[in-house]
Amino acid sequence: MSFDRLQDQIIEKKNPTVLGLDPRIEYVPKHIQEMCYARFGRNLQGTVEAIYQFNCGLMDGLADLVPAVKPQAAYYEMLGWRGMEMMERTIRYAGNKGFYVIADIKRGDIGSTAQAYAEGWLGKTGTAAGEEEMFGADCVTLNGYMGVDSITPFMEVAVKEKKSLFLLVKTSNPSGKDLQDMKIDGKTVYQIMGDLTEKWGAGTAGKYGYQVIGAVVGATYPEEMKQLRRRLNKTFFLVPGYGAQGGTAEDVRYAFDACGRGAIVNASRSLMCAWKKTGGDGRDYQEASRAAAIAMRDDICRFVTIE
Amino acid sequence: MSFDRLQDQIIEKKNPTVLGLDPRIEYVPKHIQEMCYARFGRNLQGTVEAIYQFNCGLMDGLADLVPAVKPQAAYYEMLGWRGMEMMERTIRYAGNKGFYVIADIKRGDIGSTAQAYAEGWLGKTGTAAGEEEMFGADCVTLNGYMGVDSITPFMEVAVKEKKSLFLLVKTSNPSGKDLQDMKIDGKTVYQIMGDLTEKWGAGTAGKYGYQVIGAVVGATYPEEMKQLRRRLNKTFFLVPGYGAQGGTAEDVRYAFDACGRGAIVNASRSLMCAWKKTGGDGRDYQEASRAAAIAMRDDICRFVTIE
Numbered sequence: 001m002s003f004d005r006l007q008d009q010i011i012e013k014k015n016p017t018v019l020g021l022d023p024r025i026e027y028v029p030k031h032i033q034e035m036c037y038a039r040f041g042r043n044l045q046g047t048v049e050a051i052y053q054f055n056c057g058l059m060d061g062l063a064d065l066v067p068a069v070k071p072q073a074a075y076y077e078m079l080g081w082r083g084m085e086m087m088e089r090t091i092r093y094a095g096n097k098g099f100y101v102i103a104d105i106k107r108g109d110i111g112s113t114a115q116a117y118a119e120g121w122l123g124k125t126g127t128a129a130g131e132e133e134m135f136g137a138d139c140v141t142l143n144g145y146m147g148v149d150s151i152t153p154f155m156e157v158a159v160k161e162k163k164s165l166f167l168l169v170k171t172s173n174p175s176g177k178d179l180q181d182m183k184i185d186g187k188t189v190y191q192i193m194g195d196l197t198e199k200w201g202a203g204t205a206g207k208y209g210y211q212v213i214g215a216v217v218g219a220t221y222p223e224e225m226k227q228l229r230r231r232l233n234k235t236f237f238l239v240p241g242y243g244a245q246g247g248t249a250e251d252v253r254y255a256f257d258a259c260g261r262g263a264i265v266n267a268s269r270s271l272m273c274a275w276k277k278t279g280g281d282g283r284d285y286q287e288a289s290r291a292a293a294i295a296m297r298d299d300i301c302r303f304v305t306i307e
Numbered sequence: 308m309s310f311d312r313l314q315d316q317i318i319e320k321k322n323p324t325v326l327g328l329d330p331r332i333e334y335v336p337k338h339i340q341e342m343c344y345a346r347f348g349r350n351l352q353g354t355v356e357a358i359y360q361f362n363c364g365l366m367d368g369l370a371d372l373v374p375a376v377k378p379q380a381a382y383y384e385m386l387g388w389r390g391m392e393m394m395e396r397t398i399r400y401a402g403n404k405g406f407y408v409i410a411d412i413k414r415g416d417i418g419s420t421a422q423a424y425a426e427g428w429l430g431k432t433g434t435a436a437g438e439e440e441m442f443g444a445d446c447v448t449l450n451g452y453m454g455v456d457s458i459t460p461f462m463e464v465a466v467k468e469k470k471s472l473f474l475l476v477k478t479s480n481p482s483g484k485d486l487q488d489m490k491i492d493g494k495t496v497y498q499i500m501g502d503l504t505e506k507w508g509a510g511t512a513g514k515y516g517y518q519v520i521g522a523v524v525g526a527t528y529p530e531e532m533k534q535l536r537r538r539l540n541k542t543f544f545l546v547p548g549y550g551a552q553g554g555t556a557e558d559v560r561y562a563f564d565a566c567g568r569g570a571i572v573n574a575s576r577s578l579m580c581a582w583k584k585t586g587g588d589g590r591d592y593q594e595a596s597r598a599a600a601i602a603m604r605d606d607i608c609r610f611v612t613i614e
Contacts, residue, residue, distance in 0.1 A: 022420070025433065037435055047434040074420045078427035079434070080441035081392035088388055106416055108450055110480035110547075113329070113381045120385035126332065127354040127386070128344055134387035143415055145452045145475055147482030168452055173417035175454030182499060184491045192489060240417075 002206035003164050003214060003236040005138070006100045007261055009067035014306055015297045016256070018068040018102060018238075020268025021055055021090060022075045027272050028054040029282025048082045054285075055090045058272065059097050061286035062293055068100040070238075070266055091137055101138045102238065106168065108143035108150045115153040123157040139164040141216060141238070144193055148200055151213065158212050159204055164236070165213045169194045170228065172218025172241030190224070191231065198232050208261055210236040217255060219247025219265065226254040229262075237263040243270035243296070253303035260306035267296055309513035310471050310521060310543040312445070313407045314568055316374035321613055322604045323563070325375040325409060325545075327575025328362055328397060329382045334579050335361040336589025355389045361592075362397045365579065366404050368593035369600055375407040377545075377573055398444055408445045409545065413475065415450035415457045422460040430464040446471040448523060448545070451500055455507055458520065465519050466511055471543070472520045476501045477535065479525025479548030497531065498538065505539050515568055517543040524562060526554025526572065533561040536569075544570040550577035550603070560610035567613035574603055 010016050025033070028050050036050035059069065071094075076087035087103075094101045107117045121140050124131040139158075144151060144167045154165050170180055170190040180190040187195075194215055201211030214236035217225050229237070237255045241247040242265050255263035274292035275285035317323050332340070335357045343357035366376065378401075383394035401408045414424045428447050431438040446465075451458060451474045461472050477487055477497040487497040494502075501522055508518030521543035524532050536544070544562045548554040549572050562570035581599035582592035 022423075024423075025435070033435070041435075043436040044434045044439060047436075050435075072416075072420055072423075074414070074416060074423035074427070077391075078423040078432045078441065080427065080432075081388055081395050083427075083441075084384075084391040085388035106450075107381070107413065109379075109381060109413055110478065111482075113379060116329075116331075116379075116381035116385040120381070120387065120390075125385045125387075127351045128332070128340070128348075128357075129350040129354075132351060134385065134390075143413075143450050143452050145450050145486055146478050146480055147485030147487070149480045149482035171417065171453050173453055173456045175418075175456035178454030178503060179452060179496070179499065180454070182491045182496075184489045184496075189486070189489075189491075189496065193486065196485060 002204055002212045003210045004206040004208060005162065006068060006164065006264065007208045007210070009100055010264060011306055013065065013067045014301070015066060016260070016264050016300060016304065016306060017066055017293070017296055018070045018264050018266045019058065019062055019066050019271055019293070020070045020072060020266045021058070021272070022072040022268040023051045023054060023272065024075060025051060029275060029285050031281070031283055032057070044079065044082055048079055048086045052086045052089060056093055057286055058289055059094055059099065061290050063097045063099065065290065065293055065297070066099070068102060068264060069094045070102040070104050072104040072268070088135055091135055095136065102166070103135060103137035103140045106141050106143050108146050110146060111149040111153060114150045118153040118157045122154065122161060122163050139166065141166045141168065143168050144196060151200055155200065155212060166216050166238045167193065167197045167213055169197060169215040170217050170221055170224050172220045172245050172247065176218065194228050194232050194235070198235050201234065205234055210234060210262055214238055216240065219252045220245055222251040222254055225251070229254055229257070233257070239263055239265045243267045249299040249303055252300060256304050260304045265300060270296070309511055309519045310517045311513040311515060312469065313375060313471065313571065314515045314517070316407055317571060318613055320372065320374045321608070322373060323567070323571050323607060323611065323613060324373055324600070324603055325377045325571050325573045326365065326369055326373050326578055326600070327377045327379060327573045328365070329379040329575040330358045330361060330579065331382060332358060336582060336592050338588070338590055339364070351386065351389055355386055355393045359393045359396060363400055364593055365596055366401055366406065368597050370404040370406065372597065372600055372604070373406070375409060375571060376401045377409040377411050379411040379575070395442055398442055402443065409473070410442060410444035410447045413448050413450050415453050417453060418456040418460060421457045425460040425464045429461065429468060429470050446473065448473045448475065450475050451503060455503070458507055462507070462519060473523050473545045474500065474504045474520055476504060476522040477524050477528055477531050479527045479552050479554065483525065501535050501539050501542070505542050508541065512541055517541060517569060521545055523547065526559045527552055529558040529561055532558070536561055536564070540564070546570055546572045550574045556606040556610055559607060563611050567611045572607060577603070
């Protein structure tokens with residue numbers, strides 16, 4: 001339960017990283033774009049299919065190497081319902097390839113509404129034909145501004161279906177500080193949110209000691225990460241901000257426990273767009289992203305030994 | 308610009324309310340369900356079409372009476388991509404009927420990702436065929452936990468396209484207090500978020516004095532609402548929590564300014580499910596929701612005079 005399945009896969013692959021699938025059409029090599037436009041039209045459908053082919057190609061190239069993928073809902077929603085249909089396909093393809101799928105949706109709403117989101121993303125929805133799985137992710141990211149009501153329905157589904165959640169605690173972006181760094185009686189808002197994460201998840205720890213609710217903690221704030229790691233010893237960390245946003249391997253080491261467990265580091269653009277740095281036309285995108293993923297793994301594993 | 312178009316419509320209809328479209332299949336009268344199952348199948352597609360017919364019927368019945376609708380994304384996402392396709396159709400239908408459309412999505416993410424969401428929901432997305440409108444809402448709800456980065460891309464699109472936003476400030480649900488009521492140097496988190504809302508929206512006020520970023524302020528906390536109204540005089544309020552959640556007309560009066568402007572009150576279940584209280588089989592759902600919408604308008608207008 002909880003993060004056991006993800007941690008098992010990280011240990012098996014000796015790689016604590018996740019491939020962020022945040023695709024814009026500009027990231028897709030021209031030959032894939034042209035192939036899809038020829039087949040589906042130089043239109044929205046062609047765009048959607050080109051991105052899907054690219055997602056699949058990246059996953060094919062990394063399936064033996066990387067334990068998880070994190071599709072970011074925004075990049076699918078920006079393509080309307082066709083994008084969401086392709087997100088469903090991407091998640092299914094990822095599952096079939098053995099990836100643990102973290103849907104980066106950052107939802108948060110009142111109880112009844114959170115229930116609907118939880119059914120759609122992690123559980124099953126009642127239709128005229130009975131209960132059906134919709135997006136079918138293994139894990140989602142959530143925003144806790146609305147309190148425990150907004151998390152409980154996800155927690156119930158996650159416990160039942162052996163899935164997991166990440167709550168936004170200390171985010172990687174520069175303006176994360178606007179609210180999160182404010183101090184309340186000597187504690188910052190992000191510390192409070194971290195404490196709530198650990199409190200709300202109480203009693204759900206799996207075999208590695210991590211509860212069903214993890215925390216998003218950005219690589220761009222290593223000092224804060226170090227404090228949070230000490231403070232929250234039952235909380236699995238999802239670490240964005242490595243690479244393009246400026247976080248280094250030395251920074252992210254603090255997210256891990258003494259056994260090199262309890263965290264996974266995301267990279268999106270640096271893996272997806274690796275082909276843009278080889279000087280080629282993108283036909284080598286799988287090799288390029290594979291080389292970047294190996295470099296990232298090795299970079300982090302200089303500081304983190306996974307037991 | 309800003310909330311001018313919404314306020315104009317509220318004044319024209321003398322009705323400061325919004326119909327929340329948060330449909331579950333259980334809310335749809337049996338005769339509509341059966342008609343759609345016969346035509347599209349007793350399956351997910353049939354379920355989606357039954358909800359769409361119900362949405363359209365509700366809007367047909369209320370178009371002359373109610374100025375705005377607020378589809379809640381969760382209830383569409385829970386039906387997977389077919390639900391999202393139907394959400395697009397619902398928004399388009401609402402626009403054609405003259406409703407101001409507030410997409411209740413409560414998104415919030417780092418700058419580049421917020422940009423993608425803003426394109427998808429309020430603006431246009433680049434595809435192989437050029438720039439295309441996707442969901443095409445007039446307004447969205449957002450979560451500001453990640454700071455100004457996460458709001459700016461929406462603000463830019465909203466200003467350009469004469470659209471608007473609502474930021475979560477003091478939400479209507481019981482556990483909203485978990486984080487929002489914490490005090491920082493004598494100010495609560497929701498007051499801080501309210502102040503940020505007004506600060507971030509500076510310089511965008513329209514003809515009624517309201518800026519492009521409004522605030523979600525729940526009807527279930529009338530004292531807090533009264534304070535926020537005094538504190539934030541350039542901020543339009545979206546008020547959930549009237550009716551089913553316990554907020555009364557007397558409670559929501561404090562959301563309005565002295566001219567009866569600057570706020571809109573949402574009701575979802577009490578309007579959508581009004582037919583369940585008439586003792587009938589749901590064939591009268593349009594009349595029932597119309598009677599409920601008139602009762603709600605009159606209830607609020609006992610306390611609020613719109614000039």
